[in-house]
Amino acid sequence: MSTTLIEVSEQLSDEEIFELFKDELSKEKAFTILVKKYQERLYWHIRRFVIHHEDTNDVLQNVFIKAWKSLSNFRQESGLYTWLYRIGTNESLTYLEKLKKKRSVSISDEETGMSNRVRAEKGFDINKLEWKLQLAIQSLPEKQRAVFTLRYYDEMPYEKMSEVLDTSVGSLKASYHHASKKVEEFILREN
Amino acid sequence: MENNNNILNELNEMDIQLPVSSMPKMKIPEGYFESFSSELLSRIKQDDFLEGLPRTMPFETPSGYFTDLGDKLSKVIQQQSSPDFIDSLPKLMPYEIPSHYFEELPSQIVSKLDLKSTQPLMTLSRKLIVKLSLAATILLFMGLAFKGLVLTSNTSSTNYIIENELAKVSDNEISQYIVSHQSEMDASLALETIDETKLDLKQFETEVLEDALNQITDEEILNYAL
Numbered sequence: 458m459s460t461t462l463i464e465v466s467e468q469l470s471d472e473e474i475f476e477l478f479k480d481e482l483s484k485e486k487a488f489t490i491l492v493k494k495y496q497e498r499l500y501w502h503i504r505r506f507v508i509h510h511e512d513t514n515d516v517l518q519n520v521f522i523k524a525w526k527s528l529s530n531f532r533q534e535s536g537l538y539t540w541l542y543r544i545g546t547n548e549s550l551t552y553l554e555k556l557k558k559k560r561s562v563s564i565s566d567e568e569t570g571m572s573n574r575v576r577a578e579k580g581f582d583i584n585k586l587e588w589k590l591q592l593a594i595q596s597l598p599e600k601q602r603a604v605f606t607l608r609y610y611d612e613m614p615y616e617k618m619s620e621v622l623d624t625s626v627g628s629l630k631a632s633y634h635h636a637s638k639k640v641e642e643f644i645l646r647e648n
Numbered sequence: 649m650e651n652n653n654n655i656l657n658e659l660n661e662m663d664i665q666l667p668v669s670s671m672p673k674m675k676i677p678e679g680y681f682e683s684f685s686s687e688l689l690s691r692i693k694q695d696d697f698l699e700g701l702p703r704t705m706p707f708e709t710p711s712g713y714f715t716d717l718g719d720k721l722s723k724v725i726q727q728q729s730s731p732d733f734i735d736s737l738p739k740l741m742p743y744e745i746p747s748h749y750f751e752e753l754p755s756q757i758v759s760k761l762d763l764k765s766t767q768p769l770m771t772l773s774r775k776l777i778v779k780l781s782l783a784a785t786i787l788l789f790m791g792l793a794f795k796g797l798v799l800t801s802n803t804s805s806t807n808y809i810i811e812n813e814l815a816k817v818s819d820n821e822i823s824q825y826i827v828s829h830q831s832e833m834d835a836s837l838a839l840e841t842i843d844e845t846k847l848d849l850k851q852f853e854t855e856v857l858e859d860a861l862n863q864i865t866d867e868e869i870l871n872y873a874l
Binding site: 488489492496497504505508514517525579580586588637641 | 732733734737738739740741742743744745746749750753754755756757758760761
C-alpha cells in the first residue's frame with residue numbers, strides 16, 4: 458500500500474520538513490508536505506476571521522507564499538507551527554484592515570460589518586447554535602477574536618498563543634475570559 | 649397536687665433528679681375553646697365551596713409548549729450551570745468549502761511560486777567574489793585609462809602611434825564617435841583638469857569603486873553571476 462503525501466506530511470516532524478526544505482533537491486517536495494500538513498488548520502483559522510471562502514483562499518495562499526520566501530531564513534527558536542499561525546493571523550488582520558478602509562465601516566459593527574458576511578453564508582440558520590456562535594465571535598474585538606478562536610477551536614496552549622500573538626500568557630488568559638463571557642452573553646441573549 | 653407528689657416520689661425512688669414543676673403559664677386567646685367548633689365548621693364549608701369551583705385555566709399556551717419545555721429548560725440549565733459554558737458549545741464549523749479544495753490547494757500554491765527564487769540565495773562568499781570581480785574590472789579600466797592619460801601627455805612616441813592610428817579613421821567616423829560618446833568625453837575633460845600631483849589615486853579609486861558598487865543592485869549582481 459502506497460503512502461500518500463498527506464500521510465507523509467502527518468508523519469514528518471516540522472524539523473524534518475525544515476531539513477528537507479534546506480536541501481535544494483527536496484525543497485519543493487518539502488514545501489508541498491508543509492502545505493498539506495497545515496493547510497486545513499490555517500484555512501479554518503483564517504476563515505474565522507474573513508468568513509468568505511474566496512477571501513480565505515487568497516489569504517491562505519499569501520501565507521504559504523510568504524512562508525516559501527522566508528522559510529530559508531526561519532530561525533527555529535519558535536516552532537514552524539506557531540510561525541505559520543503568526544503569519545496567518547497577521548495576514549488575516551491585514552486583510553481586515555484593508556477591508557475596513559475600503560468600506561469605511563467598523564469591522565466590529567454587528568450590523569454593517571462581518572456579521573453580515575456570516576449571515577450571507579450558504580446554509581446560515583440563526584436557530585442553530587453553531588451559527589449563533591459564529592455571530593457571537595464576530596461581535597468580539599479583533600484581538601479577542603483571535604485569542605478566542607485559537608484557544609477554543611485550535612485548543613492552542615497559552616504559551617504557544619503567546620508566541621503567535623506576541624502577548625503575555627496572563628493577558629491572553631484575561632482576554633479569553635472576557636471573550637468567553639461576551640460569547641456566553643450573546644448566545645443566551647439570542648436564545 | 650397529689651398526682652404531682654406521686655411522680656416526684658417515684659422519681660426520687662429511681663434516684664432521678666428532675667426539675668418537675670407545674671406547667672408554665674401560657675396564654676390562649678380569650679374564648680378560644682368556645683368558638684373553636686364553629687370556626688372549624690365554617691372552614692369545612694369554605695373548602696366545600698372551593699371544591700365546587702372549576703379547575704381549568706382560561707389562559708392559552710403555545711402549541712407544544714410543554715412538550716418542548718423540558719428540553720428547553722434542560723438546555724438553559726446546562727448552559728447556566730455548566731462550569732464552562734463555552735466548552736459546551738459546538739466546535740463544528742458551519743461554513744462550506746468547495747469539494748476537493750484541500751487536495752488541489754498545494755499544487756495551486758506551488759504554481760504561484762516564483763521558482764526562480766528556488767535558486768539558492770548567494771552566500772556571502774559568492775557575493776563577495778562577484779563584487780571583487782567587478783571591482784577588479786573597474787580598477788583595471790581605471791588603471792588603463794589613467795595610464796593612457798599619462799602616456800598621452802608625456803611621451804611623443806605614444807603620440808605618434810595614436811596619430812597614426814587616428815589617421816586610419818575617417819572624419820565621419822570620428823564625428824559620429826564624438827556625438828555618441830559626448831558624456832564620456834566630458835568626463836575625460838574633467839579628469840584632465842585634476843592636478844595629478846595633488847591626486848590621491850588610492851583615495852580616488854576607493855571612492856569611485858564605492859560609488860560604482862553602491863549603484864549595482866543585487867539583481868544585477870545575480871544576473872552577472874548567472
